Amino acid sequence: MNATLIRTEFKLYLRDISSVFLGIVMSPMILAILGSIPSFRAPDPALGGRSVIALYVPILLGVTITMVGLTTMPIPIATYRERGILKRFATTPARPGDVLMSQALVQLAILFTGSLLVLGIGRAAFGVSVPRNLGAFVVAFILCCAASFGIGLVLASLRSSKVAQGIGTVLFFPLMFFGGLWVPREVMPETIRGISDFTPLGAGVQAMQDASAGSWPQWLHLGVLAGYGIIAWLVAKKLFRWT
Amino acid sequence: MTVIEVAKLQKRYGGHQAVREVTFEVQAGEIFGIIGRNGAGKTTTVECISGLRTPDAGSIRVLGLDPQRDHAKVRQHVGVQLQESMLQDRITVTEALNLFASFYPNPANAAQLLDDLGLASSARKPYAKLSGGQKQRLSIALALIGNPKVAILDELTTGLDPQARRETWQLISDVRDRGVTILLVTHFMDEAERLCDRIAVIHQGEVAAIDSPSGLTARVATGQVLRFSTAALADTVSLRALASVSTVEQTEGELVITGDSNTLTEVVTELSRQQLGPVNLRVAQPSLDDAFIMLTGESLTGEDK
Numbered sequence: 001m002n003a004t005l006i007r008t009e010f011k012l013y014l015r016d017i018s019s020v021f022l023g024i025v026m027s028p029m030i031l032a033i034l035g036s037i038p039s040f041r042a043p044d045p046a047l048g049g050r051s052v053i054a055l056y057v058p059i060l061l062g063v064t065i066t067m068v069g070l071t072t073m074p075i076p077i078a079t080y081r082e083r084g085i086l087k088r089f090a091t092t093p094a095r096p097g098d099v100l101m102s103q104a105l106v107q108l109a110i111l112f113t114g115s116l117l118v119l120g121i122g123r124a125a126f127g128v129s130v131p132r133n134l135g136a137f138v139v140a141f142i143l144c145c146a147a148s149f150g151i152g153l154v155l156a157s158l159r160s161s162k163v164a165q166g167i168g169t170v171l172f173f174p175l176m177f178f179g180g181l182w183v184p185r186e187v188m189p190e191t192i193r194g195i196s197d198f199t200p201l202g203a204g205v206q207a208m209q210d211a212s213a214g215s216w217p218q219w220l221h222l223g224v225l226a227g228y229g230i231i232a233w234l235v236a237k238k239l240f241r242w243t
Numbered sequence: 244m245t246v247i248e249v250a251k252l253q254k255r256y257g258g259h260q261a262v263r264e265v266t267f268e269v270q271a272g273e274i275f276g277i278i279g280r281n282g283a284g285k286t287t288t289v290e291c292i293s294g295l296r297t298p299d300a301g302s303i304r305v306l307g308l309d310p311q312r313d314h315a316k317v318r319q320h321v322g323v324q325l326q327e328s329m330l331q332d333r334i335t336v337t338e339a340l341n342l343f344a345s346f347y348p349n350p351a352n353a354a355q356l357l358d359d360l361g362l363a364s365s366a367r368k369p370y371a372k373l374s375g376g377q378k379q380r381l382s383i384a385l386a387l388i389g390n391p392k393v394a395i396l397d398e399l400t401t402g403l404d405p406q407a408r409r410e411t412w413q414l415i416s417d418v419r420d421r422g423v424t425i426l427l428v429t430h431f432m433d434e435a436e437r438l439c440d441r442i443a444v445i446h447q448g449e450v451a452a453i454d455s456p457s458g459l460t461a462r463v464a465t466g467q468v469l470r471f472s473t474a475a476l477a478d479t480v481s482l483r484a485l486a487s488v489s490t491v492e493q494t495e496g497e498l499v500i501t502g503d504s505n506t507l508t509e510v511v512t513e514l515s516r517q518q519l520g521p522v523n524l525r526v527a528q529p530s531l532d533d534a535f536i537m538l539t540g541e542s543l544t545g546e547d548k
Contacts, residue, residue, distance in 0.1 A: 004345035008338055015333045076331075084328030091293050091323035092389065093315060094346040243295075 002094060006102040012076075013106050019072040023110040026067065027060040028117040035126040047186055050213070054129075055184045057122040058208035062144065062179045062201045064114040069148025070168040070175075073107040074156035078164040081156075087243045096242050104149070111145065132214030140211050143225035144204030150232025151200065157239035178202040185209070197221065200228045244271040245304075246393055246424045247292060252301035254287050261287040263448035264301075274415065274425045276439035278432070278535070284448040285428045286326060289395050292426070293323045306392060319347060322391030324382050326398045326428075332371035336362055336381055339370065340388055347389035356384045359414055361407075375402040383411065387418060394418065397428040412437055432531045446539040459534040461504070467528050469500040469510060471521035478517055485509045 013019055031053070034040055040052040047055065077100065080086050086096040122128035131137035151171075155164040176182070178192075179201030185193055196202030203224035207217035247269035254262040262284040269275040277285045290296045292303055294310030294317055303310055310317045330339055340357065344350035357363045360380040365373060373381065379402050386394055399415070400408040415438055419425055429435055435442050436456045444451040444459070452459060477498060483491045487505040491498065500510055507526060514521060 002345055004342055008334065008342045011338070012331055012333050080331075083330070084325060085330060087295065088325055088328045088330075088385075090295060091318065091321075091325065092343060092346040093318045093348075 001101060002098060005094065005098060006105055009099075009102045009106045010109075013072075013110065019110075022067045023064070023072050023107075024114045024117065027064040027114055028121050030063070031056060031060050031118055031121055032125070035121075041126055051126075051128070052184070053122070053126045054212070055180075055186060055209065057118060057128050058205050058212055059180050059184060060118045061115050061141070061208060062205040063176065063181060064111060064118065065141075065144050065148045065204065066172065066175055066179070066201055068107050068111040068114070069145070069150075069152040070155065070172055071152075071165075072110065073103070073149065074152040074164045074168060075161050077103060077153075077156035078158070078161035081241065081243065082161050084243070090242060107149075108145070115141070129212075131208070131212045133211045133216065136216050137208060137211035140204065140207035140217050140222070140225070143222060143229060144200070144208065146229035147200040147204065147225045147232065150229045150236060153236035154232050154239065157236050157241065175199060175201045179205045198224055200225060245269070246271045246273075246306060247275075247426060248302075248304040249288070249292065250302045252288060252291060252303065253299045254284075254291060254296065255299055260448055262291075262298075265443075265445065265448070265450055266301075267443045267450060267453055269424060269426060271424055272419065272422060273440045274419050274427060274438050276435040276442040277426070277428045277445055278430060278435050278442055279445035280430065280539075283445045285430075285445055286397060288445070289323075289397055289426065289428055293321065293395055294318065319389065320392040322386035322389050322394045324386035324394070324396045324399070326401070328382070329378070330370045330381075333369050335367050335369050336373070336377075337366045339381060340384060343385045343388045349390050351388050351390045353388065356387060359417070360384050361410065376404060376407045379403055380407070380411070383414070387423075391423060393424045393426065395426045395428075399427060399429060400431065400434060408434070432535065436531050444535060444538050451538045456531055457504070459538075460528070460531055462534055462538070467502060467504060467506055467526055469502070469507060469521075469524065469526055470497055471524040472497050473514065473519045473522060475519060477514060477519055481517075482510060482513055485513060 034056055035053045043049050043051050080099065086099060089096045089099050119130065123130060152168075155168050158164050158167065178196040178199040180188065180196070185196055185202065185206055188196060197206070197220060203221040207221040207225065210217045245268050249268070250266050252262055252265040253260075265284065265288050267275075277288065279285050287296065291298045292305060292310060294314045297311055305317050306320055308317050334342070336357065337353070340353040344353055354363075357366055360383060362377060362380055362384065365377055370378070370381075379400070383396065383399065386396060396415070400411050403411060412434065415425060415427070427435070427438060439456060441453060441455050442459060443453045452462070454462070479491050479493065479498070482488060482500065485506070487509050488500055488502045490501045500506060511521065
């Protein structure tokens, strides 16, 4: 890998204010706003003694992962193809694959930064403890990223950046809903939660929730995440075009 | 030394045979032009040479290497400027050059290249803010940043104003003088005429002719027509006796002399021997355009004939 390429991709990402906002600022900001409501910080017997804000830490991690995977990652890749940038790179000793790799590295770095901010603010400002089962949490987090990036790569393989952006936006809201951004899964009606179990963000948030609480995630949720990841990566591999 | 060797190249997209049979060789240090109308198969041909496309049939050697099999080596030594390829909106000129320089083991001096291409004053501008001409010049700079042995330039001066075109031509001549072999795709006759040592005329996926610009025009009917007057009466008998002169006529106070490409020099020399000079001299010549029309039955840019 070429350091100049990675550095350049980083600079370009950071110059795009809207991507920086979506990837790094938005979730920590929502957490801070929700956390400023006193009742959300109080332990709630209906939630097994946890506070509302504690539920929102995994939800907002899921939001960050989905935001990066479905929006800030696919659009530059689709644009690079559309504008002939990937083809342009293909005429040099740098392979277009290197461009995708450096793009992925940048997006992951952004995602980690946004996620660490959510965890850090949760811990420092609202006393939400770090995940009790750290190993399980890392597994759930990685699977969630794999599913989200896989779906994002499918979007990036579609006809144009406009289509990728459109479908990404349309997908984003139902995913958020089932992930519990508006109504946390703990208080969802039974049927909705049943559907949510089979959505990437629903499964991802629950898996991270369980790990935070100290237990192992359910195999169902890990399986759903892995399933989305594998199928999406295969589809993306089949659909992706360099030019 | 042969630098590029294309033999019986064929390429089909679905039902469309983009390249039927293209064969040519480019020698070291040459500026070799490919001219043809839009859709004649020029871009497909150079994309096969650059290794971006796999030929259906035929063989290609660049510096003795197969662009498909030895793509890593070919890419190190061949700089390509693609038609209609853009960069990221927010990348600056300097960043783009440094980025591309980092791909090559032995890159050219970026600052020098910016100077040569008149981009030094926009070095910190982001791509989206560049004018069409600046984008084009940056694209040329990127093709040259790797210190290539071969540069493939597709529609070099499209979108440039006349001044910038002439400067770009000068740059390309300079690059060639440094020993770079240049394959130039164009649909501008003046560009081909001004720059190319040899030209391949491609028509409907086939090579219609390969020759020097003057060789191509020489294929069109015959030579030159000179019209001029003289201060005193010229000795037409000795003008007629010149080896390259076919006819000499006196009309409306003017001499009209027909001949070939040597006629002008011979006539002027003879006149000066007679202590005369041609006044109001016009030379009419078949142009490369005429040659193109004769070879393909169509004009290069205009309507079908």
